[in-house]
Amino acid sequence: MAAKYVGKRIKRTEDPRLIKGLAHYVDDVRLPDTLHVAFVRSIYAHARITSIDVTEALKAPGVVAVYTGKDIATTVGPVPCAAALPDLKIPDYRVLATGKALFVGHPIAAVVATDRYLARDAADLISVDYEELPVAVDVEASAKGGPVIHEQFGSNIAYTLTSGEGDIEAALKSADHIVTQRMVHQRLAPVAMEGRGVLARYFPGEEELTLWSSTQIPHLMRTQVALMIGLPENKLRVITPEVGGGFGSKLNVYAEEALLAWISIQLGKPVKWIESRRENMQATIHGRAQVGTVEVGCKNDGTITGLRYNVVADLGAYHQLLTPAIPTLTGLMLSGAYRIPAIQMNVTGVFTNKMSTDAYRGAGRPEATYVVERAMDIVAAELKIDPVEVRRKNFPAKTEFPFHTATGLDYDSGDYEAALDKALNLSGYAKLRAEQAKARAAGKLIGIGMSSYVEICALGPSQAMPAGGWESATVRIEPTGTVTVLTGASPHGQGQETSFAQIAADELGVDLNAVTVIHGDTAIVQYGIGTFGSRATAVGGTAVLIAIQKLKEKAAKIAAHVLRCEASSLAFEGGRYSRPSAAAASAVSEPDVAVGEAPAGALPEPDTEGRSTLTIQEIALIAHIAKELPPDTEPGLSATYFFEPKNFTFPFGTHICVVEIDKETGETKFLRYVAVDDCGKVINPLLVDGQIHGGIVQAIGQALYEEVVYDEQGQLVTGELMDYALPKASQMPWFELDRTETPSPVNPLGVKGVGEAGTIGATPAVVNAIVDALSPYGVKHLDMPARPEAVWKLITG
Amino acid sequence: MKIEGTQELHAPRDRVYSALTNPGILQRCIPGCEALEKIGENLFAAMLKAGVGAIKGTFKGEVRLEDMRPPEHYRIVVEGKGGVGFAKGSADFDLEENDGATLIKYSGELQIGGTIAGVGQRMIQGAAKMMASRFFAALEAEVQRTTAIGEADLV
Incomplete structure (x- = not known):
């Protein structure tokens, strides 16, 4: 395959909309009647919550509801941990603190109001009484003793693990020198330019919930949030609009995501929360x-x-x-x-x-x-x-x-x-x-x-991952010849709308502009794993490539049928299938079918009489009109592939x-x-x-x-x-x-x-x-x- | 965080001491203090609007006066919290006669938590200093006024 695009320094097709401010992030999604959520977060690192008085907040202008730990204790499941380690201690992590607050920023109450600022003002009216508890801050000291955070575990040790191969004692003994060094890898904050943001809209009639979230993993989030709030997974749609950076901090399922989903069901209205930078520093992972x-x-x-x-x-x-x-x-x-x-x-x-x-x-x-x-x-x-x-x-x-x-x-x-x-x-x-x-x-x-x-x-490989290590792609050529790539990876700044289009355009021999890459909507895109661990191109890009190869097998069958030759004898070059005799002749003398310029209300009938070559885009039209298909061939031209790396x-x-x-x-x-x-x-x-x-x-x-x-x-x-x-x-x-x-x-x-x-x-x-x-x-x-x-x-x- | 400093007020020591332990005067002098009500012996309920940088909030809490040895020493213990965090601390005040004026030496510890703790740690010292200087400027005016009318407890 001649590489027209792959390997070239092509400017990101995402960038114009980002630079011009035309992109849509969660906060740019504006729905009528949206209510806004503000959180009361713990001001102590470790404290027993002795009482929460929400009376004044409920009387504040614009306030619709206030929720605390007792409201969600039996209705919203815990924040999930997908890591499986032997004898791992997993504390029950509720979406609002129940009983104790365990870190500064731990959400304690959620105020829902008609306006973001009214919600914030009302949150300040909530009075929380705390009984301060001794804190475990230094990691080395906390491993040895001191205040225990989760009493049921008896210590602060969540797990111990030994890994590696070879006889380390013998190896060190055989050395001429042994060097030893203590090293500190300090705690860092990911600080994505766009913080987290959630918008949840429940339709009580359809019993369907749409969750917009600034995440790296829309499908995994759909599964987890559906479980947390007890909604059938196929009634939950997660949409990931533009994401302003993640760096791993949005490779997660957070308390706020499930809580907003649940609140929207309670109130039957859209609810939104946009993280402030201070909340981002306190309550987004480090x-x-x-x-x-x-x-x-x-x-x-x-x-x-x-x-x-x-x-x-x-x-x-x-x-x-x-x-x-x-x-x-x-x-x-x-x-x-x-x-x-x-x-x-x-x-x-x-x-x-x-x-x-x-x-x-x-x-x-x-x-x-x-x-x-x-x-x-x-x-x-x-x-x-x-x-x-x-x-x-x-x-x-x-x-x-x-x-x-x-x-x-x-x-x-x-x-x-x-x-x-x-x-x-x-x-x-x-x-x-x-x-x-x-x-x-x-x-x-x-x-x-x-x-x-x-x-x-x-x-x-899936063997090494908690929830699947594969990635998915669907590639289809629409009747008008445009190419749609649906990737289960969820790029958020890496530029795969461009690089996946490069792969597809080269592989299909079409113009780069004919390809659109769609991602981040669980109602449109087949299940996927997401973007993290530098995996999107190696795993997700490969899924795109193989899906195209599958699509081309079918396209070749249709081409052979229409051109009246064996599929194996067809040549494919520059997006065009040619009969063996025509490959050497002037294939370009045949008229191109205009792409994307179909007259209103009618598809152009493909002219296949006496043709010796067909473009793959013409084949897509033939496949959709479905009058000239080989026997036992499904109409349409699309293929899906789930790539599992070895x-x-x-x-x-x-x-x-x-x-x-x-x-x-x-x-x-x-x-x-x-x-x-x-x-x-x-x-x-x-x-x-x-x-x-x-x-x-x-x-x-x-x-x-x-x-x-x-x-x-x-x-x-x-x-x-x-x-x-x-x-x-x-x-x-x-x-x-x-x-x-x-x-x-x-x-x-x-x-x-x-x-x-x-x-x-x-x-x-x-x-x-x-x-x-x-x-x-x-x-x-x-x-x-x-x-x-x-x-x-x-x-x- | 340590807070300490000295301040000279142009009034006799007993007059200054009396002003420094008078809730009405204190309420007027402490920047942002909206209420300071006596709820017990040397114990007051306080409401304060304060902030650092863009973080502002209302703090509710208690003020206690301890170790009172008029006119030379007392200790103030404060504890308050609000939506943006909490503050607690104590400070010792020592008053010395200085040629008709009074030299106040204060020294204390302040602990803050919540959002305000994470905002401009470098600014908090400055904010505390600014509050102290506004407090003493107001106190100076108060002692001058009460000295002029010869009635320390007039509030």
Whole structure:
């Protein structure tokens, strides 16, 4: 198939509407008679709710109803946790607090009013009496003892798990050196530009509910919310309009979604809630939040013999959808890009009086990559070997794939040395080291950091997933020749309306503009899993490709029938089927049937007399008119495919970062940032670059700026963007990007996925550069974020 | 969060002490204080409108005066909550004679929670300072007025 679109830097077809403000987010959906919901949220991290007085709120202007925990205790099911781990403690997480509030921001009451502001004002009139309880804030202390959050479990430990293969004790014993380092992966807030938002409309006559939600998983949400509120799943329609970013924070089913659905049924009217930024910081999931110690054994020549990571994971007060599963992804990726014969992770998941943690861009893999890539640098420093050589020494060769790791994975394909060498060349590594030596002699603090990462993408085979790891697509050609692609993936900024159209247009030989990609409406799109884990293109794009191939089998049968030849003898080129004799002749001399210009009220009758070629769009019309179909052929031209991948995919790459640290202020300034990523085959390089850019920015955010801070009373100190330091464009380096391309054998597109690669690869590169810059002061490690104050203290001792 | 400072008022110490423990005067001087009613011995019910930045709300709670040693010392204990959070704390006031004027030294702890705790931690110190300076400016005016008419308890 000649690739006219795939592989080209095509601008996103989504962008004009986004840039012009013509896109529709949940809050842009305006229905008559909509009521608005405001929440009363706990002001304490841990407290018994002794009384709630709603009298004044009910008398307030515009107020229609007020609901508290007692109203939903027996009518709305708990917030679901889909993670399955042995002996996992799962607390009963009600959509409004019943009895106790367990974190600041825990919803206690919902006020419904005719106007958003009246609802907010009335919420302030609700008087909640609390009896303060001692708090569990520090994750390490809470693992050991102190106040117990869920008394029925007897401690704050939700689970413990050991993973990995190989004899770790023997591996460490056989080492010439063992390096040990404690590392903190601070709690981060995903901060999607659009917060969460929910609109629920119940039709009492039809007993049908439509739920608009800013989510990454419309179908999974439909299933879960239907169960929570006891509505038949086929009476619930979830629509995901434009979504202004998710980063994993909308890979969830939240209390507010089920509660709004339930309220709409109670009142028989549409109800809406749009999350404020403060609510977003308090009550949308956070990410990371691990404290661990890594031990790495190595030989004198730099060969790694084994790695052990003992870690406590701060889960927050409750499990959201995947909360306890996130650290298990860390365990899977502890082999990094290296051959490590024995690996062990011992994780303890711990409840604390904070918002739940869950998937945030990378979801457990950034922690693993940070541990491994920091450890490689620490080993290099211990052995006084160049960090490049330690990495090179332990890479599996490209001929060793599929490569089995001691974490139980089989890496699909890779050429780690190629990416490393390309990054070294692009950065001029040898020259950089020479310049660094010169700068150091002149008293400047220059640091060079690198990271050779591998990540796990295209989640995943269904065996490895809580609710299916496949993805679905329906492709149909309408009577007028336009192509409709329905994807079960639910893109929310990744650009699949463009990239899936590229796949379809090339595969069908039609114009890109003839293709429309539809997603995010459970009444229109067949069941799907959603967009997360860098899976949409590798799994969902493959479903599109195979659905098209199925569609073309049928189209060829119809073409053969009309053209009076064998289907196997047909040639397909540029969207046109040709009889063998006509393929060589001037196929283009035949008139094209106008696409999308059918006269009003009538379909053009396809003229098939004496034709030797037919376009696939003409075949679609023939298939719909259905007068010239071969025997036993269904009318219409569409195909659906559910693609189940056999494995994950494993993108990789090397990032190199050069920083200069201001001795006077401790501030980190970027001098260079080079990233060579391999995400397999590339559908649209522009989209890939965009994903890498955004990923690196969020990684730098973690390395230098961001941290969700709770004080010792469990009060959220970083409650809005004035205090939570998101990276700004002016603070970012220029990204020098390049790629290597190692196709994945896991799917026929050969793609691996790229949504999280930047976030995973870049954080350790930045921290390694800072530690390298500070090495003249004997610094071996510093925890993130590397705030100027912390760096300055290391300089000044 | 620690709150401390000193303030000089141009009035005799007993006059200042009397004003500082007078609910009517306090209500007029505390910025945003809408009610301060005696509900017991040295115990008052208070309603305060206050805020930091864009977060404003009504706080209801209690004010208690303790450890009263006129005219040199007392402690104030406050506790209040509202829709945007809670505040609780205590402060010691020490009054020293200073050449006909009175030097007030205050020192205390303030704990806040809820939405206000997550909003501009860096601004809260500033907001507290501003409230203190408005409070003392108003108190200065009150003691001057009551000194002029020679009636400390006139409220």
